[in-house]
Amino acid sequence: MKYLYLILRILLGLIFVVFGANGLHPFMHAAMPPADSLPGKFMAVMMPTGWLHHVALLEVIGGLLVLYGGTAPLGLVILGPIIVNALLFHILLAGGQGIAPAITAAIFEIVLIYGYREYFAGIFTYKAKTS
Numbered sequence: 001m002k003y004l005y006l007i008l009r010i011l012l013g014l015i016f017v018v019f020g021a022n023g024l025h026p027f028m029h030a031a032m033p034p035a036d037s038l039p040g041k042f043m044a045v046m047m048p049t050g051w052l053h054h055v056a057l058l059e060v061i062g063g064l065l066v067l068y069g070g071t072a073p074l075g076l077v078i079l080g081p082i083i084v085n086a087l088l089f090h091i092l093l094a095g096g097q098g099i100a101p102a103i104t105a106a107i108f109e110i111v112l113i114y115g116y117r118e119y120f121a122g123i124f125t126y127k128a129k130t131s
Helices: 002-024 038-049 051-068 072-093 100-115
Strands: none
Touching: 002 051, 002 072, 002 100, 038 051, 038 072, 051 072, 072 100
């Protein structure tokens, strides 16, 4: 299992570093959705505001933290909401079209959270108290 976690950690980290870097400085061009579609309207709002640049920066940071290894739990915490938003975008706005990479990232994330479960143990409690 140690090698599985290593492989998934490297793949997930690279996915987010590469696509996050592409979000910051586009080098892989993708066709924009039609302007009158829901994904097109979403992009019309998010692109000019700079929102997606901030998300891309978090993708790079989270991906690098996951790649490093010792900081993988923090990277997984940063990437978790991004993955959930990618899944919701593809399910709710794109009608499931292009969802495969988001599902792949979600599976990798879940398996890695399980692999690093001892570092997440404190989150899953019902007797939390302030210090």
